[in-house]
Amino acid sequence: MLGIETSCDETGVALFHTRRGLLAHALHSQVAMHAEYGGVVPELASRDHVQRVLPLLRQVMDQAGVSASQVDGVAYTAGPGLLGALLVGASVGRSLAWAWGVPAVGVHHMEGHLLAPLLEEPAPEFPFVALLVSGGHTLLVDVQGVGRYRILGESLDDAAGEAFDKTAKLLGLGYPGGPALARLAQQGDPGRFRFPRPMTDRPGLDFSFSGLKTHALTTLRDTPADDTLAADVARAFEDAVVDTLMIKCRRALRETGAGRLVVAGGVGANRRLRAALAQMAEAEGGAVFYPRIEFCTDNGAMIALAGALRLAAGASAGPEIEARARWSIEELS
Ligand code: ATP
């Protein structure tokens, strides 16, 4: 199964074999190109995908030693994401499938993130609770099997990654600031400021992260500047996000009775979050599963895998090119 990902600012291509696993994968990140503008510029993203996708495809097929006649299906990200960016991968993917006479599968990007831990050993068994924490989404999902998803909770405002990026910007850390903020937080004093844990004092599994960014802003404004202020604010912010996510994951595990928690999406690369969830899961008698760090953010491997599982379950797209900017994961069920 060939997988093509172009939903945002990464061009990802991969080949996945149902029995042998991942054969090859390649990625080009546009992060450096967009950094200059402080965020993703959609038009530039689309143009760059156009330039990158075929060379990456050739690279992956050469690396895997796979010829066109050996490909049994083509999976491409059909949404959600930037429409112009999605259209690049969707057009290329659908056209290749048509030329090669094999089925095409339009994959939901968040289903890709959600299934990415299945690329690892040991793979989590169904059912599980998935925490999807990326640049555009914060979701807790009850996963009964491939294509059987129920949203337990989601962010009412900013996504976790978005909150990291916006707060990083306040701290002058550039874009995307999540990893830079996490690095700065390592030098911060956890005892200096305490930020709220939004929506943890009432029942429910929804999130709200935009208040934490405002909290960071007012703290920076109201505290006389000193050498460690930025690091201490970064630490207080990170601790608040991590603690909030941990509390909601624990609640979701208890409410569903699921012993397994799967974490995916870019914020899943955060080391302090991983440590907190590991500790919580151990105390609850459960286990946490992650994709390898490089597959936490966007990649072609998760799309190839999701496409393979979908195809095995009988899915196959029609002749049209599918691309949807907005698309709830619950619509897959
Ligand atoms: P979506 O999948 O919702 O469309 P996306 O694909 O842009 O969004 P990802 O590529 O999965 O999101 O993740 C990128 C996000 O992860 C960014 O917001 C980035 O700041 C954040 N991120 C990456 N590494 C870390 C880290 N170590 N700590 C905190 N945040 C991080």
Ligand code: MG
């Ligand atoms: Mg990205």
Ligand code: FE
């Ligand atoms: Fe993503």
